Amino acid sequence: MTARNLTTRAGVINPHQLFDLSQEDTDSFSHLKSVLADGQLFRYVESDRESANTLVERHFAEHFRKERAVAVANGTVGLRLALRALGIGPGHRVAVNAYAFIACAMAISATGAEPVPVDMGGSVLSMDADALEKSVGHLDAVLLVHVQGHALAAGPIRAVCDRLGIPMIEDVCQALGAGSSEAGAGRVGDVAVTSFQQAKQISSGEGGLVAGPDEVIERVYRLSDLGAVRQENGLPDWDHEDALIGDNLRMTELQAALVMDQAVRLEDTLARQRERRSRLRAGLSDIPVIKSENPAEDAGSHTLVLARDTAAAEEFRVELARRGVLARPVWKKSWVEYGLYRREFASGAPAGPWPGKAVGLASRILSIPTSKYVTDSAVDQVAEAIAAGRQHLIQDR
Missing domain, CATH: 3.90.1150.10 (Aspartate Aminotransferase, domain 1)
Structure with a gap:
């Protein structure tokens, strides 16, 4: 390793960047090379090459043991779209770790719902399941946030959600690949959301992904794709009865290719x-x-x-x-x-x-x-x- 590999300009060891493209053998990045070779950076590829977005979605649906996944612009967007796809909106209340990044609460607020903080349990790396179950007022969903490479115990939270009859979302943005005694992070809840932002386990600078049941992910897919229903020829259809008011929150092929080359490693x-x-x-x-x-x-x-x-x-x-x-x-x-x-x-x-x-x-x-x-x-x-x-x-x- 050279000094540049290990230090910032100030000479401080700085390993916060978990992925550094300058230190990788990019000749082995086959997906990135394929995208650069054909020049098609939009996720709807018009060639024989299978979309890198599709490869990423298939890979992480399997990783999280979910029916389906969809790549999106970033992790915060993924949380918001997952909540909307689950029917969360104005008048609803969503429990979330009090010890979490503000973006987690913002994703809830952006749907019009109220974020309800839940304190730590017996350890710093936990959500208090008893406090969750005794929350004042009704709850409509729970967002469990895993912390910097550490998977929180999701089983007790899942049990509370099952008793209350509400969905559970796992925020795996900081803990991709982490596991607990129950299962890997993202494999216990109904929906898993992860991030590919610069400081994350896998990075394309920005990017995210939502994995879950087919019907939920189909709705996330449309919400992130301007609400369109895609025809067999790949063109958008807004006349279809299932079309929605959506946003343009897709991930590019360049980002997806970078993600896929890291995912296989x-x-x-x-x-x-x-x-x-x-x-x-x-x-x-x-x-x-x-x-x-x-x-x-x-x-x-x-x-x-x-x-x-x-x-x-x-x-x-x-x-x-x-x-x-x-x-x-x-x-x-x-x-x-x-x-x-x-x-x-x-x-x-x-x-x-x-x-x-x-x-x-x-x-x-x-x-x-x-x-x-x-x-x-x-x-x-x-x-x-x-x-x-x-x-x-x-x-x-």
């Missing part, structure tokens, strides 16, 4: 990341880290730590930066704390119990990635830096 990527993360963890044997429900099945992309308080989190970050290692909060705060949502909730808080644990811990949870590109010496440097800042950390309780 995903298991190798996960194995490399897990090996990198295992080496890091070995150097942190007596240092507290946040453990997932089934660590052996994590994607291996990140190690999470919990600081004593917000000030300690900043001191830890600065200490690592001083030693050439980049660490940062997963999310600086729970989405309910942003002014946007404080203004949305008339009383200054969402309906139901305030998610005190997520609010109190969010700024204290920091992430240290383990990209597949990081060398042994760089991993050891990261471990030494974390050890030097260990006084700022506590065990997740």
Whole structure:
């Protein structure tokens, strides 16, 4: 590895970019080469080449063990379209992790529905199933968000959804390839949504995908394709009785080709990341880290730590930066704390119990990635830096 491979311009180890095209052997990217060779970048290919979008959709329908999948513009769009396809709209209430990126709540709000925050359970990496079941007022769906290469326990949430008779969506945008003791992330819920944004496990800069039952995905497909019903010749039909008011939220062939070339290597990527993360963890044997429900099945992309308080989190970050290692909060705060949502909730808080644990811990949870590109010496440097800042950390309780 060259210095360019391992560092930013400031000389800080920066493995947050899990996929870096400049470090790949692009001669082996057969799907990308095929798209570039015929020059057709629109998903509806007018040649003998099978659409890269179609290949991606088939691959991830199988990965998530769903009937069908459709590629879309990005993960946030995927969440919104999945919700709409499930019939979620104005007057509905959708439960979502309080400890999640604000885009998850925004996707719910964009349908006209109300996001209902659910606090952490017994560990940081959990949704409180008891709190979910006791939510104030009715619920119409649940969005379970997996966190940076760690799969949350989805079984208890699935059980609550089944008892309530409501659908469950899994946000796998940050945890593609991660698993739990129950199943892989995205395989428990009715619908799985993932992302191919720059910082994700597989990246085409932007892009996303929704997988689920055929009837739901057909609706997502139309909503993302200007609402059209596609004829056998591939042309759009807005006279058909099943046509909808939709948006242009498709993924390009260039993006899909990049995704497909990485998708066929995903298991190798996960194995490399897990090996990198295992080496890091070995150097942190007596240092507290946040453990997932089934660590052996994590994607291996990140190690999470919990600081004593917000000030300690900043001191830890600065200490690592001083030693050439980049660490940062997963999310600086729970989405309910942003002014946007404080203004949305008339009383200054969402309906139901305030998610005190997520609010109190969010700024204290920091992430240290383990990209597949990081060398042994760089991993050891990261471990030494974390050890030097260990006084700022506590065990997740």
